Amino acid sequence: MTTRELQDKILEKKKENDVCILAHAYQSQDIWEIADYVGDSYGLSVQASRAPQKTVIMAGVRFMAETCKTLSPDKKVLLANPMAGCPMAQQMDRDAVLKMKAEHPECAVVAYINTTASLKTAVDVVVTSSSAVKILKNMAEKDILFIPDCNLGGWVEKQLPEKNFHFFQGGCPTHLRMTAGDVRAARAAHPDALLLVHPECRADVTEQADYVGSTTGIMKFAEASDAREFIIGTESSIVQHLQFSCPDKKFYLLSKECVCHNMKMTTLMDVYNSVVGLGGEEITLPEDVITESLKPIHRMIELGG
Ligand code: 13P
Ligand code: SF4
Numbered sequence: 001m002t003t004r005e006l007q008d009k010i011l012e013k014k015k016e017n018d019v020c021i022l023a024h025a026y027q028s029q030d031i032w033e034i035a036d037y038v039g040d041s042y043g044l045s046v047q048a049s050r051a052p053q054k055t056v057i058m059a060g061v062r063f064m065a066e067t068c069k070t071l072s073p074d075k076k077v078l079l080a081n082p083m084a085g086c087p088m089a090q091q092m093d094r095d096a097v098l099k100m101k102a103e104h105p106e107c108a109v110v111a112y113i114n115t116t117a118s119l120k121t122a123v124d125v126v127v128t129s130s131s132a133v134k135i136l137k138n139m140a141e142k143d144i145l146f147i148p149d150c151n152l153g154g155w156v157e158k159q160l161p162e163k164n165f166h167f168f169q170g171g172c173p174t175h176l177r178m179t180a181g182d183v184r185a186a187r188a189a190h191p192d193a194l195l196l197v198h199p200e201c202r203a204d205v206t207e208q209a210d211y212v213g214s215t216t217g218i219m220k221f222a223e224a225s226d227a228r229e230f231i232i233g234t235e236s237s238i239v240q241h242l243q244f245s246c247p248d249k250k251f252y253l254l255s256k257e258c259v260c261h262n263m264k265m266t267t268l269m270d271v272y273n274s275v276v277g278l279g280g281e282e283i284t285l286p287e288d289v290i291t292e293s294l295k296p297i298h299r300m301i302e303l304g305g
Helices: 003-016 041-050 062-071 094-103 132-138 150-159 180-189 215-224 237-245 268-275 287-304
Strands: 019-024 037-039 055-059 076-079 108-112 125-127 143-147 164-167 194-197 229-233 250-253
Touching: 003 019, 003 268, 019 041, 019 062, 019 268, 037 041, 041 062, 041 287, 055 062, 055 268, 062 076, 062 287, 094 108, 094 143, 108 132, 125 132, 125 287, 132 150, 132 287, 143 150, 150 164, 180 194, 180 229, 194 215, 215 229, 215 237, 229 237, 237 250
Parallel strands: 019 037, 019 055, 055 076, 108 125, 108 143, 143 164, 194 229, 229 250
Antiparallel strands: none
């Protein structure tokens, strides 16, 4: 069977079975083409609650499927590939948050969305890379405990000097592989290109960027820009998608190492198996976890606009 034939089968079956397919921006082009919605973590979480279908399939990683279930507890939510987890979301659990909270009782606890549903029950607000600055600006609290990504947190801190930040030393192993040395080499090879990077990158990378933003933010910036060449400092799929949407521009990956192997676990076949009921994992969460993790997620949506 060709890719196109498999895509057609998925499109036919998803209509028949009343299924919505959500795909994170890091998914491959063949999955993008059959998704109902593609976006960054913020967009996916908002879209999850709006989808009219009774079943939602997440082509992404586990925390995204959990957020989807929290926002739509009455829907059947399937993670297309049950092995796809985010290593950053495993770096900190609820007990570790409670311990840090006890050490910093004056702080509001702000958690990156790349965390488990269980951890979110212990925090005040959830943020994404595209909404973090706006949300923190809108919060009255001055003292902030930002978890788990200290690189994203440090980038937010630079823009909000009026707040006092404390960090957990967590981060994304994919984005941490990009270095200042990669920036020097890429700038030398492509002197006319703009450097667009994700805020999960190290400070010595984000400091040199022409634009810092979420996956969707990077794509919108490149599509709207008059520049012709771009060095992309985030997961490799974004280069592929940009090359499809802007064939007259040139895109270079900041580092060949920038592949999220967890995001790449999901295949078109996994999506097909999930749509026809032969694969995927149905996400279930205890009722109290849904109720308590919904509070900081709702606060994110309220403050993030
Ligand atoms: P965004 O899609 O929110 O930019 O996040 C990137 C990411 O690493 C998702 O796991
Ligand atoms: Fe997690 Fe990083 Fe992969 Fe995103 S890119 S899913 S943060 S490991």
